[in-house]
Amino acid sequence: MAEPDEPPRTTPPAPPCPICGKPAEPAFRPFCSGRCADVDLQRWLSGRYAIPTGEQGPGDDDPEA
Numbered sequence: 001m002a003e004p005d006e007p008p009r010t011t012p013p014a015p016p017c018p019i020c021g022k023p024a025e026p027a028f029r030p031f032c033s034g035r036c037a038d039v040d041l042q043r044w045l046s047g048r049y050a051i052p053t054g055e056q057g058p059g060d061d062d063p064e065a
Ligand SMILES: [Zn+2]
Pocket: 017, 018, 019, 020, 021, 022, 031, 032, 033, 036
């Protein structure tokens, strides 16, 4: 006997491209294209290199500790 609250067997929709919001392509997920993937990479690298030194204070302690 099937239960009345059985969830649908449909595949969940892929999350949209975080760059432009278009549906992501499996080949480039989570992006919609290699271009958006490159844009995200550039943003990531820019943000990483843009971190000013000394913002977390002296020492090499883990800020999340
Ligand atoms: Zn995109």
